[in-house]
Amino acid sequence: xxxxxxxxxPDYVLVAADNVAASSIIQMKHDYDKMFxxxxxxxxxxxxxxxxxxxxxxxxxKNVQLYKMRNGYELSPSAAANFxxxxxxxxxxxxxPYHVNLLLAGHDESDGPGLFYMDYMASLAKAPFAAHGxxxxxxxxxxxRYYRPDLSRVEAVELLRKCVEELNKRFxxxxxxxxxxxxxxxxxxxxEKITLTAK
Amino acid sequence: MALSDYCLLxxxxxxxxxxxxxxxxxxxxxxxxxxxxxxxxxxxxxxxxVLTVQRPFPLSHGTxxxxxxxxxxxxxxxxxxxxxxxxxxxxxxxxxxxxxxxLVVTSSGSGADCMLWERILIREIRLYExxxxxxxxxxxSAKLLSCMLHPFKGTxxxxxxxxxxxVIYVCSDGARLQGDIISVGSGSPYAxxxxxxxxxxxxxKEEAISLAREAVFRATHRDAYSGNNVDLFHIDAQVQxxxxxxxxxxxxxxx
Numbered sequence: 189x190x191x192x193x194x195x196x197x198p199d200y201v202l203v204a205a206d207n208v209a210a211s212s213i214i215q216m217k218h219d220y221d222k223m224f225x226x227x228x229x230x231x232x233x234x235x236x237x238x239x240x241x242x243x244x245x246x247x248x249x250k251n252v253q254l255y256k257m258r259n260g261y262e263l264s265p266s267a268a269a270n271f272x273x274x275x276x277x278x279x280x281x282x283x284x285p286y287h288v289n290l291l292l293a294g295h296d297e298s299d300g301p302g303l304f305y306m307d308y309m310a311s312l313a314k315a316p317f318a319a320h321g322x323x324x325x326x327x328x329x330x331x332x333r334y335y336r337p338d339l340s341r342v343e344a345v346e347l348l349r350k351c352v353e354e355l356n357k358r359f360x361x362x363x364x365x366x367x368x369x370x371x372x373x374x375x376x377x378x379x380e381k382i383t384l385t386a387k
Numbered sequence: 388m389a390l391s392d393y394c395l396l397x398x399x400x401x402x403x404x405x406x407x408x409x410x411x412x413x414x415x416x417x418x419x420x421x422x423x424x425x426x427x428x429x430x431x432x433x434x435x436x437v438l439t440v441q442r443p444f445p446l447s448h449g450t451x452x453x454x455x456x457x458x459x460x461x462x463x464x465x466x467x468x469x470x471x472x473x474x475x476x477x478x479x480x481x482x483x484x485x486x487x488x489x490l491v492v493t494s495s496g497s498g499a500d501c502m503l504w505e506r507i508l509i510r511e512i513r514l515y516e517x518x519x520x521x522x523x524x525x526x527x528s529a530k531l532l533s534c535m536l537h538p539f540k541g542t543x544x545x546x547x548x549x550x551x552x553x554v555i556y557v558c559s560d561g562a563r564l565q566g567d568i569i570s571v572g573s574g575s576p577y578a579x580x581x582x583x584x585x586x587x588x589x590x591x592k593e594e595a596i597s598l599a600r601e602a603v604f605r606a607t608h609r610d611a612y613s614g615n616n617v618d619l620f621h622i623d624a625q626v627q628x629x630x631x632x633x634x635x636x637x638x639x640x641x642x
Contacts, residue, residue: 209562216566
C-alpha cells in the first residue's frame, strides 16, 4: 500500500515516499510525511504497521540524538543503520516485534553517500537503489534498466518521476503525491513534491 | 482512583515494565492479551440464524464519530447507539466526553475500554497540570494516550479522537494522525462522503453544525451499527455543548 524509494548518486542520495496515511479502505491523510530526520545528514523512511512505524522510528531518532549529546559527534549513516538493524533484530524474537520496513539514507564525510535497505526481518543491505511496498514490484525493473552510478541530480529526479508515473499507470491504488528529499554533503534538502493527476 | 493511587493506599499488582514509574499506570500481568471475541457474533440469537455478517474489509467499531476544523473552531459529532453484535445495547450513549476545559474525546470501539481510558487520560492530564503548573498541549495529550495504549496493541481496545483546536486520531494499534477532517467507525465512509463534498474553511458555525449533523445522519441511515441521536460539540476557546438532536429519523421523515 505504501511506497518508498531511494536512489544513490555519486555524491548524493535521493529519497521519496508517498503521502497517504490509510486505515483499511479510507485515506485518512493526504499529506503525511513518512521521513524521520535522524540527524543533519541522515533520513529514516519508515513504513509498515500503523503504530509500529512512528514508535520505532521515534525511538531510533531519539537514540541517535542521545548519542550525539553524550559523545559530541554524530553517528555515521552506516553506524545508524547497523544500530537500527540491531534493535529490529532484538525485538524480532520478543513478544512485541516491530513490523516495519525501512530505508535509511545518509551522507558521510569520509564514506560518501549511503542508502541502506532494511526490512521487518532485520535484514540490512547497502544498495545503490531500493524500494519498499507493492510499488517496488513495478519499479525495480525501471531502476535496474536506467540506473547508472554516475547519475546527475536532474537525471535522478527524472528516473524517480519515471517510477512514479509507472505507479500511476499500473498500480491499483491511488498514490497522488510523493515527498522528495535529497541528502548531500550540505545536509537534507526538501525538493518539490511530485503530484500526479489521475490518468 | 487518582487519589488512592497517588496516596499509595492500595498498590495494585503491576508488571515489571513500569516499576518505579512516577506516573503509575496499571498494566495487566500478562504481556499480550488474546484478541477479544468478535463483536459481530451474538450468543443470544436462535441457532439456525446466520449471526455473523462477514465484512469484506476489517472496519469494526459500530459507531460513527467525526471531527473537523473550520474557521470558527472545531466541531465534534457522534451517534449515540451502542451495539453488541446485532443487539442495540443502548440507544443513548455519550460517545463524546469533555476531558478538560479545552479538550474533548470521541470514542469508538469497546465501550468499557473507552470509558476506562478516558478516565485515565483525564487523571494524567490533571496530574501533569498540577505537577508542572501548566496545561498539557493537545498534541502532547494525544501522544500520552498513544504511548499508554501501545502496550495494549493487538487487543482491539478502543479508537479515540482527541480534539482541541486540532483534530488528532489516536488508535489502539498505535497510529496517531493529526488532520483537518477525521471520521472513525463503521459509518465513517458514509460520513466522509458527505463531509468531503460540503466542507470548506469559511463555513459559519450554524452551517458547520448542520453539515456535521447531516454527515452523521447519512451514516446512521446506511450503517446498521450507527443510529439513534446525534451528539454535537463545538469547541472554540472553551468546550461548549451545542445541542443534542433528538430522534434524527423522525425529524427527517417530516421534511
